[in-house]
Amino acid sequence: MGDPVHSAAPSALGYQHQTWWALLELLRADHARPDAAICLELHDDIAWEQAGSATELLQIKHHQRSDRQLTDASPDVWLTLKNWMDTAVACDVEGPALVLVSTQQASPGSAMAALRPHARDERVALSGLERAALHQASGRIQQAREQFLALGPADRAAFVARITVMDSSPRIEDVPALVRAELRWCLPVGHEGLFLAMVWQWWDERALELLQRRRHAVDVGMARAAIADLRDQFTRGRLPTVAAREETGDDALTTAYGDSPFVQQMRWVAYPPVNLRLSVIDYHRAQTQAIRWIAEDLVAADELTVLNRDLVDEWETEFEWMQVELAATTDEADRQQAGARLLKDLSQRNGPCLQDRYHEAFFVRGQRHGLADTGCVGWHPDFRDRMRTLQARS
Structure with missing residues (x-):
């Protein structure tokens, strides 16, 4: 048996969770952004685009263990911040929104807890991150902390103001139930399982195209139209294609x-x-x-x-x-x-x-x-x- 410390399973689960979460994002998209499109591994783990420009970047962090908290010293935090500082122009107040989605729970009183979408306190968050950045670390984490402190006070504040932390997010095993809940309005009675399998198959094919750069993005309208077409196949006069060419x-x-x-x-x-x-x-x-x-x-x-x-x-x-x-x-x-x-x-x-x-x-x-x-x-x-x-x- 392989050494669990070096197992590839957590990474594989993380990548799978990322692609599944992108589908959930598409299904949750409201009427406020009907023309928006989603990308994978282009601007970030997941990114929302509008008219070809990134409007929201999401870093997706998946952990199977539930006993660890997301603290201001967590590697996930600083590696995410470094990624955004390298690619998202930290001082750009008009830059895309930055979202950290983590299955871990933010530690009470931490900067991460202060950046939740509700009851935000950006001053507390900025102060907490500045304190954490003063502690010595190693490798890329230390580079990230030095890079953060190298920003001017106004730039640090502008950077933190763009960040939202979605902690305690569902784990991979919970996502299928959430997808089903989002599709409850169109589940064909008696064939719910088959319909959902067809939706997942459609999304797996689109996700592969995105990851292979054969497709740039999938927009909300395309997703809704594809799902409606799958649902229409369950009308009395039609039969669904359940054995796709791509399966062979x-x-x-x-x-x-x-x-x-x-x-x-x-x-x-x-x-x-x-x-x-x-x-x-x-x-x-x-x-x-x-x-x-x-x-x-x-x-x-x-x-x-x-x-x-x-x-x-x-x-x-x-x-x-x-x-x-x-x-x-x-x-x-x-x-x-x-x-x-x-x-x-x-x-x-x-x-x-x-x-x-x-x-x-x-x-x-x-x-x-x-x-x-x-x-x-x-x-x-x-x-x-x-x-x-x-x-x-x-």
Whole structure:
């Protein structure tokens, strides 16, 4: 077992808490800033922007232990102050608001307690930080204290006036319940868990884009629109997409399904490798989605049976035409090409849908591969004989 002192778990929890807290910030955004946007690890741990300029910087500090207090000497305090002095121009009275969000409780009578949003006393806070800065420390903490004292009296006062301390904030395990509470107005009755999982999936994807710099920010309007769209998927006439493309690991799936009958069927017609890989993803997503729909009572098994029957009917018509065209052909290359063309043509159709409730093309394609996996449909003219041989070996 690894040394808990050097464990990466607290850091990992801290980063996860940071991204989860950003979602909570978005959901809590009121009508006073409908055009505001949130960033991750850009200006600070979390930052609010308005018209491209940072208006509020948040440092998020997460601690699992509840017996330690946030004091004026705490490393969290001085490392946060240094970060802001380095990046936020401490003396700029018009600069962004500075917020320290900590799971620890501010020590009574401390500068941190005096900077809570209610009952603020900036003079007490400034005096407390100046006293703490006079004590010797080491490394970056000592640098931060010297940097703070190097500010002129007016600049120190202006700097402290921009700081708010949100102590005793919820820990990571409490955030999901808070997110649920913020979304209580739109929870679909009977499907609350699935809807919340879809919201979290949406946010995890956006957070990754923010951290990878593929997206600059997520604004309040975008979040509200995305959540409303997810909620609309639970109306009577629609079904939600619960198996996202981003959930699939392409290489892992290709390996996992490499010996499956539906993959063998594609190999019998020399289906191109990129299309084969995408077909495996369609199959996996369709199967995953069908299972989750049934588990959530969104779809009855009979509905899927009807859809599969319609897909088999559609396939039978096209398969027979292919056989007619190949009647005088025994060349294996021609027969493979005909089978590949049949699969390609069917894959390019939307085909039958699930009682007009769901029209995503990947689902129909995946269902076709599910039928091919059982041998109900096939692509090579001799697929039935080959399936019998395959099943005899298994």
